[in-house]
Amino acid sequence: MNRDDHLNNIAKHFGRLTHEIRALNAIGRFDINSVAEDFLIPVLKVAFTCPDLRNQNEILMNFPAVDLGCRTTRISFQVTTDASSGKVEKTLKKFHEHDLDKLFNCVYILALTEKQSAYKAGALACSIADLTIPFNPTEHIIDVTDLLSQTRRLDTSDLERIDAYLASGWAERDRNVRFREQLDKFLKFSTNKIELEKRSRKYIPSIFVETHSTKEEVRLFANPLFFYRKIQDNLLRLDYSHLNSRMRIAREPEFVLDLDQALLTETPSTFAELKDWLDRVGEAVARELAKVRPLSWRRDEGEEPYQPVNGNTPEWEIVRFPAESVASGLTSRLQDALGLIGLIRKKIFLVTSMAGQGKTNFVCDLVENQFRSFAIPCLFIPARELNSYTPGKRLFEYISNNRYSPDVTKIHEYLDLFNNVALATNKPFLIVIDGINEVADLNAFSDELKAFCNAACQYDWVKVIITCRSEFFDEKYASILDEPFAAHIHRINDLRLKMTERSKNRLLTSYFSYFSIKGQFSKLAKNFLKSDLLLLRIFCERYEGSNVGYVADIYKGDLFEQYLLKKIKSFPQHLQVKALPTLYRIVTEMLDTDDFAKLSVRSFTAEEQKVVRRFVEDDVILRQEIGAEGLSTLGDLAISFTYDELRDFVIAYKLVLGDATGDTRALKAALVTLPGRPIYEGVYRYVYLLARKSNYAAAIAACESSSDFVEHFSLNVHLLPPSVQTRDDVERVKALLADSSAPERLRRAAGFLVHRQDTTEALNISILRDHLNGLETADHAKFVGAMFARRYDYERNEWQQRLHGLIHDVAEAEEKLARYDPEWLAFFLHVSSLANWSERERVSTMFRKAMDATNCRDAVEMVRPARTETMRVLLADIESVEDVGQ
Structure with a gap:
């Protein structure tokens, strides 16, 4: 190809640029203007001999006056579609105001469409006169025609380079356009996989119950331009007034909140604006944190604590603890805000959890409902399907195996396309890889996954969501956490731990509904199923389509069989x-x-x-x-x-x-x-x-002759079905209750009996009631203390706080005492007799008001034989003639 051919091609490329800019601007699409800045950099580098030309926004967001600059040759460019005298005058004025002559001694105004025929405005002349660098409108205001004239002076080799670059750039743009036209079909191929997950029952939408906190995290991760408001809500509630009321008492300097409210109410609408906003908010939050954290209990290791200006005065000693408490809450809020900012910037959302804990349900619901609702572009990859592709190229070939996939040869080309889609939609492009533990040849795939994650992290708005069984991750994929991109990973270790009690209740109801299970379940049986999602799945598959009647308890051995x-x-x-x-x-x-x-x-x-x-x-x-x-x-x-x-x-x-x-x-x-x-x-x-x-x-x-039989019996007595319970078992349980030298066994036995309120069973709560009735005062207090204590209690009387919690729960329940069996109420009276005076009074008041109820009268009669002084006092309070209405 000769010199003229290259010049003709370059002219065609420039002509197309001008045409597309005009056409898109006419319909209000101005995003191509900023794209053109970077697109022209390689051309301008050669045409104007400025090898270090860079987009100045990469150096400083919203860089003033100029878009491109070369600090080596001190040449700069403002790239614009508006080359009017007014626009040029404003550009030169900003150039002067920001002292850019210290960086550049030449500025070109490059019009992407065409410049004016002449520039004679008086305001422009004044701005030119104010400059300390030369500026001639004829020479320094240029358009595409001038740029083409500039290229005519170049060597043929330089023309060839520019021609090849522009041809490649337009080819890439054409490919991007074609890909975006086919994007919905390309993504539908992927989301159709969700239907396969439904048919295999790996994903059952009707029994999915989100883990609320994890859902909030993944929303922010996956759709930051919508959910960044969560950061604003967090910080707009920040208030130092409670802290300052304490500081005033001690005559200490008050804290001043310097967070700019205008900053907190900004509404970034593009990724570039969001990045800038996050940077500024992060810096502002860090400054507030530096003020408050020294007074809190959440100081960094080695950080000096707050020192009162007036020393340790009596006033300071009075307010120190409440001030530290409030400062700790403020510190937590500020740290949460920084955590949310960090989460937006993360590139990989990793969920590891044990089998059966709902990972596939979690990600499938995200893809089908969350991402679809917000039109977030998403590629869903069930990892087990990667086994059909070539090791080392599994992910690339999976993506390529799509009739709407563009013809590319490298994973980076896909990632570049995905990133362009993200920039066009202002929503991250998400790649969800579910169940990487199901890929064969884990060692090879581990290396491939590392390479893929490393590549994805090089693109600003391509994000990856990965799920894996915990033990597989720890065994084969944990080295991912040692890779350079590990800083971009946000990990959820256990989905079930993130699930609230309300969510667990909804999950239980959803499982029973999906598997068409009818029946009534005791609180004990419900808690048993809610505590283990895999066991819940086993129970529901076993009893699918059944009416199970009343289920008081669930015995694992029977269920497994x-x-x-x-x-x-x-x-x-x-x-x-x-x-x-x-x-x-x-x-x-x-x-x-x-x-x-x-x-x-x-x-x-x-x-x-x-x-x-x-x-x-x-x-x-x-x-x-x-x-x-x-x-x-x-x-x-x-x-x-x-x-x-x-x-x-x-x-x-x-x-x-x-x-x-x-x-x-x-x-x-x-x-x-x-x-x-x-x-x-x-x-x-x-x-x-x-x-x-x-x-x-x-x-x-053989079992009962084992030296550790008593320990095993205490661990497993709750699993003995009533049909096999004997008098020997009763005597063994009584022995466990009487052995104060083994508090763990005592707790297990007592805890088991508390929930066994059916007195037709050999092992039931009456054994515990009789044991408590027979204890003398000192032994009674020791027994109740052991029941509510825990092995690693730090404070001596932590057990009493748990007892108070039980009393509070009973008192706050809508049905109060009416809901309880008399045997359980007898137990409740025994333990309540060891509470502090205010809680005992609360219990006696409840019983006085409820003595018309048969269950309460029966409970009082059951504990009347008790030998302890505390029980006699409590019964006397309950049976006092004091007006219960007072």
């Missing part, structure tokens, strides 16, 4: 007979190898492997694990039990019921060899429960 039976019955007939023997083989090999974390099934028969894979598909009984490394294990399937207690149950089932001959040698050997191992407690529990349930005398004797 029934669930396994139902699951196995869903298998094809020829695999049903293989299912339990396959589970037996799994636990036998785990016992033989002393490895309960994972097991290779390479040596299993074809039918056994089919059984394993059917269990693994549901990810409730068995799950795929991280396999061993090496050529010999390629293609191997390593598995473990998803739920540790279910594994312990299957081991116990094998030991107790797996041998039809009644041989207990394997069971006895296990009880000898397993102590000290993590599975021992669980296996012992279910061995004993299954032995008791089946009345297997030899197995019962």
